[in-house]
Amino acid sequence: MLHSTGMALALHPDRLLPAEPGVRAIARELYGAVRELPVISPHGHVDPRVLLDDEPFGDPASLLVTPDHYVTRLLHASGVGLDELGVAQGPLLEEGARAVWRRMCAHWHVFRGTPMRLWLEAGLEDSGVEVVGCAAELGEALSMLELSFDAAVLDADLNGQSVAPVAEVLRREGRPFVFATGYADKAAPLDFDAPIVRKPYNVHQIAKALASVTGR
Numbered sequence: 001m002l003h004s005t006g007m008a009l010a011l012h013p014d015r016l017l018p019a020e021p022g023v024r025a026i027a028r029e030l031y032g033a034v035r036e037l038p039v040i041s042p043h044g045h046v047d048p049r050v051l052l053d054d055e056p057f058g059d060p061a062s063l064l065v066t067p068d069h070y071v072t073r074l075l076h077a078s079g080v081g082l083d084e085l086g087v088a089q090g091p092l093l094e095e096g097a098r099a100v101w102r103r104m105c106a107h108w109h110v111f112r113g114t115p116m117r118l119w120l121e122a123g124l125e126d127s128g129v130e131v132v133g134c135a136a137e138l139g140e141a142l143s144m145l146e147l148s149f150d151a152a153v154l155d156a157d158l159n160g161q162s163v164a165p166v167a168e169v170l171r172r173e174g175r176p177f178v179f180a181t182g183y184a185d186k187a188a189p190l191d192f193d194a195p196i197v198r199k200p201y202n203v204h205q206i207a208k209a210l211a212s213v214t215g216r
Contacts, residue, residue, distance in 0.1 A: 056205070061100035062092050070115075075103065078110050102136035102159055128216070129207055141166045151210050152177040154194075167192050176213035180206060 017027040039051075047067075050057070057063045065071050066086040076082055086092045086100045111117035124131055132149050135141035138161040141154075145166065152170060154163045154177055170177045171192065180197040195209045210216075 059092065059094065059097035059101070061086065061097040061104070065100050065104050066092065071104070071111075074110050074114065075107055078107050080107065098155075098157065099159075105134040105136040108134055124207075129210060137161075138163070138165065142169070145169055150176070150216075151214050153180050153206060153210070154178070156181040164192075167194070178206075178209040178213055180209070 014024060014028060017024045017031070050063070065075075072082060072085050072087055075085060080103055083089070084100070084103060086096055089096075092100065108117075121131055133144045133147055135144055136159060138158045141158060141163065142165060152166075152175070154167060156163055156179060167177060176194075178195045178197060179192075195212055197205050197209045
């Protein structure tokens with residue numbers, strides 16, 4: 001995950017409202033009257049207990065990928081087996097959850113222009129973060145270092161490979177980064193002085209860690 005605030009595209013608050021000005025004004029007024037009210041819906045993709053308890057989630061795959069049939073449907077249509085996404089397998093162990101998340105990252109392009117991608121990116125943008133890239137493999141992460149960004153969020157393990165080479169380049173170039181991982185005391189590769197956000201964590205903790213290294 002990469003964070004950029006240089007030339008970030010700001011999402012317009014009316015982006016999901018009708019295009020016709022008169023209808024949009026009515027929609028804006030209606031939305032403004034209810035936007036802060038609790039959501040009571042007979043059909044949802046999030047367990048209501050997650051919203052009620054407001055506790056950090058164990059891993060992003062179990063929250064955002066496996067239980068959402070819109071997300072798994074697109075991935076499955078792109079050739080990813082439902083078993084590879086943890087569907088109907090019960091709670092995922094850390095290794096399985098990491099694999100599911102990496103598969104979604106590897107197929108991120110199939111979500112272009114979809115509400116699913118909008119939801120995920122808008123959730124981070126609400127915390128002031130713009131995602132400019134996502135890597136599931138070490139090679140991908142190294143190639144993405146050519147992109148312009150303010151800070152990086154690094155998982156200690158990228159499909160069985162240490163993220164240390166990426167962290168080394170970032171350190172050498174003086175570019176800030178944080179670790180977000182579930183490897184307890186082994187989270188950060190040795191000799192790297194960077195904040196560590198440990199699982200379970202939420203998007204606000206990630207945003208706070210990024211702010212601590214960017215000063216924003």
